[in-house]
Amino acid sequence: MLLVQFAVPARAAGPTATLSRTSGPAGMMVMVSGDGWPGDDTLINVIWDDGGGGPAASGRQDADGKISFAFAVPANESIGRHTVTITDLAHANYGFVDLSFTVTTGPATECPATFIGAHGLNEGSETSMGETVQSVWTEFNRAQDKELDIAPYPQTQVIRPSNVAEVPRFTQQLLTIEPAVNTAATAIADKIVYHALRCGSRARIVVAGYSLGAWAVDRALRLLKNTPDGKLALASVRGVLLLGDPAFPRHLCSTSSSSSCRKGVATLLGMGYRTTAEYLDNGVSTLRVRSVCLSYATSRDPVCGMLQNADLSSDANWATHGKYRESGATTQGGAFLAGLV
Structure with a gap:
Protein backbone atom coordinates (compact mmCIF):
# COMPACT_ATOMS: atom_id res chain seq x y z
CA MET A 1 0.00 0.00 0.00
CA LEU A 2 1.31 3.41 -0.95
CA LEU A 3 0.56 6.19 1.47
CA VAL A 4 0.89 9.73 0.22
CA GLN A 5 0.80 12.65 2.61
CA PHE A 6 0.30 16.23 1.61
CA ALA A 7 1.49 19.07 3.78
CA VAL A 8 -1.29 21.57 4.26
CA PRO A 9 0.07 25.08 4.85
CA ALA A 10 -0.91 26.41 8.23
CA ARG A 11 -3.26 29.35 8.11
CA ALA A 12 -1.45 32.50 9.06
CA ALA A 13 -2.46 33.75 12.46
CA GLY A 14 -4.18 37.12 12.56
CA PRO A 15 -2.47 40.21 13.91
CA THR A 16 -2.11 40.76 17.64
CA ALA A 17 -2.00 43.94 19.72
CA THR A 18 -1.79 44.89 23.38
CA LEU A 19 -1.86 48.13 25.36
CA SER A 20 0.76 49.00 27.95
CA ARG A 21 -2.05 50.22 30.24
CA THR A 22 -5.75 49.31 30.18
CA SER A 23 -6.98 52.05 32.52
CA GLY A 24 -5.99 55.53 33.60
CA PRO A 25 -6.89 59.21 33.34
CA ALA A 26 -7.98 61.03 30.22
CA GLY A 27 -4.98 62.48 28.41
CA MET A 28 -2.74 59.58 29.45
CA MET A 29 -0.13 58.26 27.00
CA VAL A 30 -0.43 54.55 26.17
CA MET A 31 1.91 52.32 24.16
CA VAL A 32 0.55 49.93 21.53
CA SER A 33 2.59 46.81 20.79
CA GLY A 34 1.77 43.97 18.45
CA ASP A 35 2.85 41.35 15.94
CA GLY A 36 1.61 39.67 12.77
CA TRP A 37 0.74 42.82 10.81
CA PRO A 38 1.34 42.83 7.04
CA GLY A 39 4.92 43.92 6.55
CA ASP A 40 4.56 46.30 3.62
CA ASP A 41 5.08 49.63 5.41
CA THR A 42 1.44 50.69 5.49
CA LEU A 43 -0.10 52.70 8.30
CA ILE A 44 -1.53 50.99 11.34
CA ASN A 45 -4.23 53.10 12.97
CA VAL A 46 -5.58 53.43 16.48
CA ILE A 47 -9.32 54.09 16.40
CA TRP A 48 -10.91 55.36 19.63
CA ASP A 49 -14.56 54.20 19.94
CA ASP A 50 -16.21 54.95 16.59
CA GLY A 51 -13.33 57.02 15.29
CA GLY A 52 -15.50 60.04 14.68
CA GLY A 53 -12.55 62.37 15.05
CA GLY A 54 -10.24 60.27 12.90
CA PRO A 55 -7.43 57.97 14.09
CA ALA A 56 -6.14 58.68 17.58
CA ALA A 57 -2.67 57.78 16.30
CA SER A 58 -0.91 55.97 13.49
CA GLY A 59 2.33 54.06 13.18
CA ARG A 60 4.13 51.74 10.78
CA GLN A 61 5.01 48.12 11.24
CA ASP A 62 8.55 46.88 10.76
CA ALA A 63 9.64 44.28 8.22
CA ASP A 64 8.70 41.49 10.63
CA GLY A 65 5.16 42.77 11.11
CA LYS A 66 5.76 44.19 14.59
CA ILE A 67 4.25 47.47 15.76
CA SER A 68 5.18 49.74 18.65
CA PHE A 69 3.96 53.33 18.97
CA ALA A 70 2.07 55.57 21.37
CA PHE A 71 -1.26 57.36 21.44
CA ALA A 72 -2.93 59.75 23.86
CA VAL A 73 -6.27 58.94 25.47
CA PRO A 74 -8.58 61.78 24.35
CA ALA A 75 -8.42 64.53 26.97
CA ASN A 76 -12.18 65.22 26.90
CA GLU A 77 -13.25 61.56 27.10
CA SER A 78 -15.92 60.43 29.54
CA ILE A 79 -15.18 58.19 32.51
CA GLY A 80 -15.87 54.53 31.76
CA ARG A 81 -14.96 51.75 29.35
CA HIS A 82 -14.05 52.56 25.74
CA THR A 83 -13.15 50.50 22.68
CA VAL A 84 -9.71 50.86 21.11
CA THR A 85 -9.41 49.31 17.66
CA ILE A 86 -6.04 48.63 16.06
CA THR A 87 -6.42 48.21 12.32
CA ASP A 88 -4.64 48.39 8.99
CA LEU A 89 -7.15 50.20 6.78
CA ALA A 90 -5.29 49.14 3.64
CA HIS A 91 -6.02 45.50 4.46
CA ALA A 92 -9.63 45.59 5.55
CA ASN A 93 -9.95 41.84 5.12
CA TYR A 94 -6.71 41.07 6.88
CA GLY A 95 -8.02 41.69 10.36
CA PHE A 96 -8.15 44.07 13.24
CA VAL A 97 -7.89 43.88 17.01
CA ASP A 98 -10.44 45.33 19.41
CA LEU A 99 -9.14 46.24 22.86
CA SER A 100 -10.62 48.17 25.76
CA PHE A 101 -9.45 51.04 27.92
CA THR A 102 -11.20 52.36 31.01
CA VAL A 103 -10.97 56.08 31.69
CA THR A 104 -10.83 56.45 35.46
CA THR A 105 -10.63 60.23 35.91
CA GLY A 106 -10.43 63.44 33.96
CA PRO A 107 -7.05 64.71 32.72
CA ALA A 108 -4.44 66.05 35.10
CA THR A 109 -5.34 69.70 35.67
CA GLU A 110 -1.74 70.80 36.32
CA CYS A 111 1.40 69.54 34.62
CA PRO A 112 4.34 71.66 35.74
Whole structure:
Protein backbone atom coordinates (compact mmCIF):
# COMPACT_ATOMS: atom_id res chain seq x y z
CA MET A 1 0.00 0.00 0.00
CA LEU A 2 1.31 3.41 -0.95
CA LEU A 3 0.56 6.19 1.47
CA VAL A 4 0.89 9.73 0.22
CA GLN A 5 0.80 12.65 2.61
CA PHE A 6 0.30 16.23 1.61
CA ALA A 7 1.49 19.07 3.78
CA VAL A 8 -1.29 21.57 4.26
CA PRO A 9 0.07 25.08 4.85
CA ALA A 10 -0.91 26.41 8.23
CA ARG A 11 -3.26 29.35 8.11
CA ALA A 12 -1.45 32.50 9.06
CA ALA A 13 -2.46 33.75 12.46
CA GLY A 14 -4.18 37.12 12.56
CA PRO A 15 -2.47 40.21 13.91
CA THR A 16 -2.11 40.76 17.64
CA ALA A 17 -2.00 43.94 19.72
CA THR A 18 -1.79 44.89 23.38
CA LEU A 19 -1.86 48.13 25.36
CA SER A 20 0.76 49.00 27.95
CA ARG A 21 -2.05 50.22 30.24
CA THR A 22 -5.75 49.31 30.18
CA SER A 23 -6.98 52.05 32.52
CA GLY A 24 -5.99 55.53 33.60
CA PRO A 25 -6.89 59.21 33.34
CA ALA A 26 -7.98 61.03 30.22
CA GLY A 27 -4.98 62.48 28.41
CA MET A 28 -2.74 59.58 29.45
CA MET A 29 -0.13 58.26 27.00
CA VAL A 30 -0.43 54.55 26.17
CA MET A 31 1.91 52.32 24.16
CA VAL A 32 0.55 49.93 21.53
CA SER A 33 2.59 46.81 20.79
CA GLY A 34 1.77 43.97 18.45
CA ASP A 35 2.85 41.35 15.94
CA GLY A 36 1.61 39.67 12.77
CA TRP A 37 0.74 42.82 10.81
CA PRO A 38 1.34 42.83 7.04
CA GLY A 39 4.92 43.92 6.55
CA ASP A 40 4.56 46.30 3.62
CA ASP A 41 5.08 49.63 5.41
CA THR A 42 1.44 50.69 5.49
CA LEU A 43 -0.10 52.70 8.30
CA ILE A 44 -1.53 50.99 11.34
CA ASN A 45 -4.23 53.10 12.97
CA VAL A 46 -5.58 53.43 16.48
CA ILE A 47 -9.32 54.09 16.40
CA TRP A 48 -10.91 55.36 19.63
CA ASP A 49 -14.56 54.20 19.94
CA ASP A 50 -16.21 54.95 16.59
CA GLY A 51 -13.33 57.02 15.29
CA GLY A 52 -15.50 60.04 14.68
CA GLY A 53 -12.55 62.37 15.05
CA GLY A 54 -10.24 60.27 12.90
CA PRO A 55 -7.43 57.97 14.09
CA ALA A 56 -6.14 58.68 17.58
CA ALA A 57 -2.67 57.78 16.30
CA SER A 58 -0.91 55.97 13.49
CA GLY A 59 2.33 54.06 13.18
CA ARG A 60 4.13 51.74 10.78
CA GLN A 61 5.01 48.12 11.24
CA ASP A 62 8.55 46.88 10.76
CA ALA A 63 9.64 44.28 8.22
CA ASP A 64 8.70 41.49 10.63
CA GLY A 65 5.16 42.77 11.11
CA LYS A 66 5.76 44.19 14.59
CA ILE A 67 4.25 47.47 15.76
CA SER A 68 5.18 49.74 18.65
CA PHE A 69 3.96 53.33 18.97
CA ALA A 70 2.07 55.57 21.37
CA PHE A 71 -1.26 57.36 21.44
CA ALA A 72 -2.93 59.75 23.86
CA VAL A 73 -6.27 58.94 25.47
CA PRO A 74 -8.58 61.78 24.35
CA ALA A 75 -8.42 64.53 26.97
CA ASN A 76 -12.18 65.22 26.90
CA GLU A 77 -13.25 61.56 27.10
CA SER A 78 -15.92 60.43 29.54
CA ILE A 79 -15.18 58.19 32.51
CA GLY A 80 -15.87 54.53 31.76
CA ARG A 81 -14.96 51.75 29.35
CA HIS A 82 -14.05 52.56 25.74
CA THR A 83 -13.15 50.50 22.68
CA VAL A 84 -9.71 50.86 21.11
CA THR A 85 -9.41 49.31 17.66
CA ILE A 86 -6.04 48.63 16.06
CA THR A 87 -6.42 48.21 12.32
CA ASP A 88 -4.64 48.39 8.99
CA LEU A 89 -7.15 50.20 6.78
CA ALA A 90 -5.29 49.14 3.64
CA HIS A 91 -6.02 45.50 4.46
CA ALA A 92 -9.63 45.59 5.55
CA ASN A 93 -9.95 41.84 5.12
CA TYR A 94 -6.71 41.07 6.88
CA GLY A 95 -8.02 41.69 10.36
CA PHE A 96 -8.15 44.07 13.24
CA VAL A 97 -7.89 43.88 17.01
CA ASP A 98 -10.44 45.33 19.41
CA LEU A 99 -9.14 46.24 22.86
CA SER A 100 -10.62 48.17 25.76
CA PHE A 101 -9.45 51.04 27.92
CA THR A 102 -11.20 52.36 31.01
CA VAL A 103 -10.97 56.08 31.69
CA THR A 104 -10.83 56.45 35.46
CA THR A 105 -10.63 60.23 35.91
CA GLY A 106 -10.43 63.44 33.96
CA PRO A 107 -7.05 64.71 32.72
CA ALA A 108 -4.44 66.05 35.10
CA THR A 109 -5.34 69.70 35.67
CA GLU A 110 -1.74 70.80 36.32
CA CYS A 111 1.40 69.54 34.62
CA PRO A 112 4.34 71.66 35.74
CA ALA A 113 7.89 70.80 34.76
CA THR A 114 9.01 68.06 37.15
CA PHE A 115 12.46 67.91 38.75
CA ILE A 116 13.48 64.50 40.12
CA GLY A 117 16.58 64.67 42.31
CA ALA A 118 18.75 61.83 43.64
CA HIS A 119 21.33 62.53 46.36
CA GLY A 120 24.71 60.94 46.96
CA LEU A 121 25.96 58.42 49.46
CA ASN A 122 26.11 59.35 53.14
CA GLU A 123 23.97 62.46 52.58
CA GLY A 124 20.35 63.45 52.14
CA SER A 125 17.34 61.44 53.27
CA GLU A 126 13.90 60.33 52.12
CA THR A 127 12.86 64.01 52.22
CA SER A 128 16.14 65.73 51.34
CA MET A 129 18.21 65.72 48.16
CA GLY A 130 21.41 66.77 49.90
CA GLU A 131 23.17 70.09 49.38
CA THR A 132 24.56 69.40 45.89
CA VAL A 133 21.33 68.43 44.12
CA GLN A 134 19.42 71.00 46.20
CA SER A 135 21.66 73.65 44.64
CA VAL A 136 20.74 72.39 41.15
CA TRP A 137 17.04 72.55 42.07
CA THR A 138 17.37 76.11 43.39
CA GLU A 139 18.71 77.32 40.06
CA PHE A 140 16.23 75.25 38.06
CA ASN A 141 13.32 76.60 40.10
CA ARG A 142 14.01 80.29 39.48
CA ALA A 143 11.14 80.23 37.00
CA GLN A 144 7.62 79.36 38.09
CA ASP A 145 5.52 76.32 37.17
CA LYS A 146 7.94 73.71 38.55
CA GLU A 147 7.42 70.80 40.94
CA LEU A 148 9.90 68.78 42.97
CA ASP A 149 9.99 65.01 43.44
CA ILE A 150 12.77 63.57 45.60
CA ALA A 151 13.95 60.11 44.62
CA PRO A 152 14.05 57.78 47.66
CA TYR A 153 17.49 56.40 48.27
CA PRO A 154 18.40 53.66 50.78
CA GLN A 155 20.59 55.05 53.54
CA THR A 156 23.76 53.06 52.99
CA GLN A 157 27.02 54.06 54.66
CA VAL A 158 30.46 53.72 53.09
CA ILE A 159 33.71 54.62 54.85
CA ARG A 160 36.18 56.27 52.48
CA PRO A 161 39.82 55.16 52.68
CA SER A 162 42.30 57.29 54.62
CA ASN A 163 45.34 55.58 53.08
CA VAL A 164 46.21 53.38 50.11
CA ALA A 165 46.05 50.19 52.17
CA GLU A 166 42.34 50.81 52.86
CA VAL A 167 41.37 51.23 49.19
CA PRO A 168 40.56 47.51 48.60
CA ARG A 169 38.12 47.61 51.52
CA PHE A 170 36.49 50.71 50.04
CA THR A 171 36.03 49.13 46.60
CA GLN A 172 34.62 45.99 48.22
CA GLN A 173 32.02 48.18 49.93
CA LEU A 174 30.99 49.53 46.54
CA LEU A 175 30.37 45.99 45.31
CA THR A 176 28.08 45.32 48.27
CA ILE A 177 26.00 48.48 47.80
CA GLU A 178 25.23 47.82 44.14
CA PRO A 179 21.83 46.28 45.10
CA ALA A 180 20.97 49.57 46.86
CA VAL A 181 21.84 51.45 43.66
CA ASN A 182 19.54 49.14 41.70
CA THR A 183 16.74 49.70 44.22
CA ALA A 184 17.14 53.44 43.85
CA ALA A 185 17.20 53.12 40.05
CA THR A 186 13.89 51.25 40.11
CA ALA A 187 12.33 53.96 42.31
CA ILE A 188 13.56 56.72 40.00
CA ALA A 189 12.28 54.88 36.92
CA ASP A 190 8.87 54.43 38.57
CA LYS A 191 8.70 58.16 39.31
CA ILE A 192 9.55 59.06 35.73
CA VAL A 193 6.86 56.71 34.41
CA TYR A 194 4.29 58.06 36.88
CA HIS A 195 4.81 61.69 35.88
CA ALA A 196 5.03 60.88 32.16
CA LEU A 197 1.81 58.87 32.04
CA ARG A 198 -0.07 61.24 34.34
CA CYS A 199 0.48 64.23 32.07
CA GLY A 200 0.82 62.48 28.73
CA SER A 201 2.18 64.71 25.97
CA ARG A 202 2.30 67.64 28.41
CA ALA A 203 4.88 65.96 30.66
CA ARG A 204 8.24 67.72 31.05
CA ILE A 205 10.69 65.86 33.28
CA VAL A 206 14.28 66.57 34.23
CA VAL A 207 16.46 64.34 36.41
CA ALA A 208 19.56 65.24 38.40
CA GLY A 209 21.85 62.97 40.42
CA TYR A 210 25.04 63.41 42.41
CA SER A 211 27.61 60.74 43.26
CA LEU A 212 25.81 57.42 43.78
CA GLY A 213 22.57 59.23 42.99
CA ALA A 214 24.01 59.89 39.52
CA TRP A 215 24.81 56.20 39.16
CA ALA A 216 21.22 55.36 40.13
CA VAL A 217 19.84 57.86 37.58
CA ASP A 218 22.00 56.33 34.87
CA ARG A 219 20.67 52.85 35.64
CA ALA A 220 17.08 54.11 35.86
CA LEU A 221 17.23 55.45 32.30
CA ARG A 222 18.46 52.07 31.05
CA LEU A 223 15.65 50.28 32.88
CA LEU A 224 13.15 52.48 31.05
CA LYS A 225 14.56 51.42 27.67
CA ASN A 226 13.38 47.85 28.28
CA THR A 227 9.64 48.29 28.96
CA PRO A 228 6.78 49.71 26.84
CA ASP A 229 5.81 52.28 29.49
CA GLY A 230 9.47 53.09 30.02
CA LYS A 231 10.11 53.80 26.35
CA LEU A 232 7.08 56.06 26.36
CA ALA A 233 8.27 57.86 29.49
CA LEU A 234 11.76 58.48 28.08
CA ALA A 235 10.19 60.75 25.47
CA SER A 236 9.11 63.05 28.33
CA VAL A 237 12.61 63.30 29.85
CA ARG A 238 13.73 66.73 28.69
CA GLY A 239 17.10 66.80 30.45
CA VAL A 240 19.54 64.82 32.60
CA LEU A 241 22.34 66.15 34.82
CA LEU A 242 24.91 63.82 36.39
CA LEU A 243 27.57 65.07 38.81
CA GLY A 244 30.47 62.95 40.07
CA ASP A 245 29.06 59.75 38.56
CA PRO A 246 30.90 56.56 39.70
CA ALA A 247 30.00 55.00 36.34
CA PHE A 248 31.78 57.76 34.40
CA PRO A 249 33.58 56.21 31.39
CA ARG A 250 37.29 56.05 30.70
CA HIS A 251 38.76 59.43 29.77
CA LEU A 252 42.02 61.44 29.57
CA CYS A 253 43.95 58.33 28.52
CA SER A 254 47.71 58.92 28.17
CA THR A 255 48.25 55.73 26.18
CA SER A 256 46.14 53.08 24.46
CA SER A 257 46.18 51.01 27.65
CA SER A 258 43.00 51.17 29.73
CA SER A 259 45.15 51.39 32.88
CA SER A 260 46.30 54.84 31.74
CA CYS A 261 42.76 56.20 31.69
CA ARG A 262 40.91 58.06 34.39
CA LYS A 263 37.55 56.48 35.16
CA GLY A 264 34.74 56.19 37.68
CA VAL A 265 35.17 53.75 40.55
CA ALA A 266 32.18 51.71 39.34
CA THR A 267 33.76 51.57 35.88
CA LEU A 268 37.00 50.36 37.49
CA LEU A 269 35.04 47.50 39.06
CA GLY A 270 33.34 46.55 35.79
CA MET A 271 29.99 48.17 36.68
CA GLY A 272 30.35 51.26 34.49
CA TYR A 273 31.18 51.97 30.85
CA ARG A 274 34.29 51.53 28.74
CA THR A 275 33.51 54.29 26.24
CA THR A 276 31.68 57.59 26.11
CA ALA A 277 29.37 56.17 23.44
CA GLU A 278 28.28 53.34 25.75
CA TYR A 279 27.83 55.79 28.61
CA LEU A 280 25.56 58.11 26.63
CA ASP A 281 23.45 55.31 25.13
CA ASN A 282 20.71 55.74 27.74
CA GLY A 283 17.63 56.49 25.63
CA VAL A 284 17.88 60.29 25.97
CA SER A 285 19.32 62.53 23.26
CA THR A 286 22.96 63.37 23.93
CA LEU A 287 22.01 67.04 23.51
CA ARG A 288 19.88 66.70 26.64
CA VAL A 289 22.45 64.97 28.86
CA ARG A 290 25.28 66.62 30.79
CA SER A 291 27.70 64.66 32.96
CA VAL A 292 30.38 66.54 34.91
CA CYS A 293 33.51 65.14 36.57
CA LEU A 294 35.56 67.84 38.31
CA SER A 295 39.30 67.95 37.78
CA TYR A 296 41.86 70.59 38.77
CA ALA A 297 45.60 70.87 38.20
CA THR A 298 46.45 69.37 41.58
CA SER A 299 43.30 67.39 42.47
CA ARG A 300 40.45 65.53 40.84
CA ASP A 301 37.19 63.92 41.86
CA PRO A 302 38.25 60.31 42.60
CA VAL A 303 34.69 58.97 42.40
CA CYS A 304 34.41 59.68 38.68
CA GLY A 305 38.04 60.31 37.66
CA MET A 306 40.43 58.03 39.51
CA LEU A 307 43.67 56.85 37.88
CA GLN A 308 45.31 54.87 40.66
CA ASN A 309 44.47 53.67 44.16
CA ALA A 310 46.29 56.61 45.73
CA ASP A 311 43.65 58.93 44.24
CA LEU A 312 41.02 57.39 46.52
CA SER A 313 43.02 58.08 49.68
CA SER A 314 43.77 61.74 48.97
CA ASP A 315 41.98 64.31 51.14
CA ALA A 316 42.42 66.92 48.39
CA ASN A 317 40.72 64.65 45.85
CA TRP A 318 37.80 63.90 48.17
CA ALA A 319 37.43 67.63 48.81
CA THR A 320 37.08 68.04 45.03
CA HIS A 321 34.21 65.54 45.03
CA GLY A 322 32.39 67.96 47.32
CA LYS A 323 33.05 71.10 45.24
CA TYR A 324 30.34 70.87 42.60
CA ARG A 325 28.49 73.81 44.19
CA GLU A 326 31.66 75.85 44.74
CA SER A 327 32.80 75.26 41.15
CA GLY A 328 29.53 76.53 39.71
CA ALA A 329 28.65 73.15 38.18
CA THR A 330 25.32 72.99 40.06
CA THR A 331 24.29 76.50 39.02
CA GLN A 332 25.25 75.88 35.41
CA GLY A 333 23.55 72.49 35.52
CA GLY A 334 20.31 73.92 36.90
CA ALA A 335 20.27 76.56 34.17
CA PHE A 336 20.98 73.86 31.57
CA LEU A 337 17.96 71.83 32.73
CA ALA A 338 15.71 74.90 32.96
CA GLY A 339 16.54 75.75 29.36
CA LEU A 340 15.25 72.37 28.21
CA VAL A 341 11.71 72.59 29.60
